[in-house]
Amino acid sequence: QQQVKQSPQSLIVQKGGISIINCAYENTAFDYFPWYQQFPGKGPALLIAIRPDVSEKKEGRFTISFNKSAKQFSLHIMDSQPGDSATYFCAATYSGGYQKVTFGTGTKLQVIP
Amino acid sequence: DTGVSQDPRHKITKRGQNVTFRCDPISEHNRLYWYRQTLGQGPEFLTYFQNEAQLEKSRLLSDRFSAERPKGSFSTLEIQRTEQGDSAMYLCASSLALDSGYTFGSGTRLTVV
Numbered sequence: 769q770q771q772v773k774q775s776p777q778s779l780i781v782q783k784g785g786i787s788i789i790n791c792a793y794e795n796t797a798f799d800y801f802p803w804y805q806q807f808p809g810k811g812p813a814l815l816i817a818i819r820p821d822v823s824e825k826k827e828g829r830f831t832i833s834f835n836k837s838a839k840q841f842s843l844h845i846m847d848s849q850p851g852d853s854a855t856y857f858c859a860a861t862y863s864g865g866y867q868k869v870t871f872g873t874g875t876k877l878q879v880i881p
Numbered sequence: 882d883t884g885v886s887q888d889p890r891h892k893i894t895k896r897g898q899n900v901t902f903r904c905d906p907i908s909e910h911n912r913l914y915w916y917r918q919t920l921g922q923g924p925e926f927l928t929y930f931q932n933e934a935q936l937e938k939s940r941l942l943s944d945r946f947s948a949e950r951p952k953g954s955f956s957t958l959e960i961q962r963t964e965q966g967d968s969a970m971y972l973c974a975s976s977l978a979l980d981s982g983y984t985f986g987s988g989t990r991l992t993v994v
Contacts, residue, residue, distance in 0.1 A: 774923075802982050811885070811972050811985030812924065857923050867912065867976065868937065869983065871923030 772860050774872030781879050787845040789875045791858035794839065798860040802869070803832065803843050806855045815856070816843075848879045885986035887973050893992045894963055901959045902989045906975030913956050914983065915948055916972040917941065924972055930956060963993045 773792045781787045793801075800819055804812035818825045818832040818841065825832045831844040845852055858872040886905040894900050906913050911932050916924035927946070929937045932953035942948075945963075950956040960967055970990050974983035 772923075804985075809987065811974070811987050812983075813985065814982035817982055859923075868914070868926045868929060869924075870926070874921070874923050 772858055772870050772872040774858050774875060776875060777873070778876045779878070781845075781848045781877065783848065783850060783879055783881050785848050785879075787843075787848045787852070787877055787879070789843045789856055789858065789877075790840065791842065791872050792838075792840045793860050795860070795862070796839070797862045798870075799863055800861050800867075801832070801834065801841050802859050802861075803830075804857045804859060804871070806857065806874075812857055845877075848877075850879045850881055853877055853879050885973055885975055885984050887971075887986035887989050889989055890987065891990045891992075893994060896965060896993055897962055899959065899961045900963060900991065901957055902971055902973075902991075904956045904958070904973030904986060905954075906956070906973070907977075907984055910975035910977050910984070911953065912976045913950055914974045914976075915956070915958050916974065916985075918970040918972055918988070919968075927958075927971075960991075963991075965993045967991060968993045 802817035803815045805815045806812040816827050816830050820836045829846045834841045855874045855876045857874050859869045861869045888903045913930040915927040918924040926939050927942050928948050930950040945961045948958045970988040972988045974985045976983050
């Protein structure tokens with residue numbers, strides 16, 4: 769069973785703080801790890817993605833840290849804003865297949881003023 | 882092209898009825914995916930099309946489910962003899978290549994009563 773485990777299930781952070789969401793995967797064939805952001809009533813939207821040949825990728829306030837040996841990766845949201853309040857999904861897939869994406873169970877983030 | 886369009890946005894149906902959903906992907910995307918998302922969970926893969934060919938189906942897709950993508954353009958997902966357990970958000974996504982990630986539509990929320 770290909771699984772991606774995500775924690776925490778929910779997270780409350782004060783405005784300006786750092787939000788951290790953690791994920792772990794089992795299948796070492798995975799070679800592409802995207803993060804998606806989903807607002808209520810909307811489909812998930814690609815936020816940032818990383819391949820395992822790099823340990824960190826940063827785009828604006830969003831950073832992915834990747835630990836290949838531990839099969840873990842995390843999303844850090846710096847200077848969290850109320851507009852970041854959404855559900856975040858980590859995911860994994862492998863280039864050799866049909867690019868079917870396996871999603872984590874999601875983290876509901878609430879950023880309070 | 883403004884993105885992936887799904888129709889209808891909401892569907893309420895009685896148990897045992899058939900329903901059909903439509904997805905219009907981004908025009909230049911040759912890959913199309915259907916996912917199902919239940920409350921508090923990440924999206925689960927249902928099926929994948931490359932152009933008009935259906936290349937993978939999840940075992941979640943029972944024989945009551947059928948999907949088509951005629952001429953490699955829009956796609957339809959039909960559920961026959963709906964059951965209450967079919968109640969979920971049905972998401973369509975399209976992509977051009979792995980590194981571009983998926984673009985999801987806003988989904989069709991199905992409620993079976």
